[in-house]
Amino acid sequence: MQQVGVGTTDFRKSWDWYIKTFGFDIKILEDDTVAERMLPYTGGKAQKRHACIAVNLQGGGGLEIWQYSERTPLPAGFGISVGDTGIFAAKIKCRDVEKFHAAISSEYGGCSPVSKDPAGTPCFYVADPFGNTFQIIEKKDVFIGDRKLCGGIAGAFIGVRDMQRSKKFYREVLGYDKMFYDDTGVFSDWSLMPGAGGKCRRVLLGKSGNPEGAFSGLLGTNTIELVQPLERTPAKIYEGRFWGDPGFIQICYDISGMDDLKKFCASKGHPFTVDSCPDGERFDMGEASGRFSYIEDPDGTLIEFVETGKVPVIGKLGLYIDMKKRKQNKRLPKFLFRMMGLVSRQK
Secondary structure (H helix, E strand, O other), X not given: OOEEEEEOOOHHHHHHHHHHHHOOXXXXXXXXXXXXXXXXXXXXXXXXXXXXXXXXXXXXXXXXXXXXXXXXXXXXXXXXXXXXXXXXXXXXXXXXXXXXXXXXXXXXXXXXXXXXXXXXXXXXXXXXXXXXXXXXXXXXXXXXXXXXXXXXXXXXXXXXXXXXXXXXXXXXXXXXXXXXXXXXXXXXXXXXXXXXXXXXXXXXXEOOOOXXXXXXXXXXXXXXXEEEEOOOOOOEOOOOOOOOXXXXXXXEEEOOOHHHHHHHHHHOOOOOOEEOOOOOOOXXXXXXXXXXXXXXXXXXXXXXXXXXXXXXXXXXXXXXXXHHHOXXXXXXXXXXXXXXXXXXXXX
């Protein structure tokens, strides 16, 4: 899982909060141009936007922070509840939940008590100032020790209408072949979130084996938690709104072999709805380049795939990594991420 996208009404204010609170202080890329290739999800019109992808060197996926520049972002017209279809919360890894809870709750009031998920893993929830919910979940692994308790993205909660259909999609298309739990009831760890008092089915999925790919050391493992409300019909979080409007807009995966993936997804009944480079060219985003595509899960939740072409290490000095010249699944060395961190924090 490369990143989770989060739309906002104030790019700088949001990123500053995510840096201060969760440590997403390493900028991978930043771009302030026009999104020309997302027309199915932007009202059929190219839209100017300001976006960045930032990571935490403790390890985990990043955040893509995204704001429309010439259009007023449209928030959801209702309070998002547990199980509403789409991404209703993101997961952030933490090596010591109790210590991090003590630190953050002393400065910020939007935290639930520490509890445990159905697997018995310590966790708590944070409601950010912009209407988004994050689960802080204990995971002890660290990519680069960075004097932080909190790491990067470790997964997401996705509301669904039909659990069996959604389990099949995430297992067969995205490879989540391992189930950690499948529980039904009313869950006390959700006390912070609207709709927590309703009966739900929640299924936590992961992947067997070790992650592969150039960025797998940083990104690590992740889980998807599917949630189906059983006492109400869930609302669609992005009904009547555009991709990039406030909220969690997509889950993005780092991949290799986009052409093969395109054929595979189509064979499973989930063809690409967006392909940035159908003829194999590269798409530039700021100092980085590559190719991206989108599919939809059975409820219309957006899944993005990115095949990276070029990654800046020190862009001002012209130091880049050309991914096409590397062995496909060879991990990037840690010293390159340390260099990115040093340069990013100097800006």
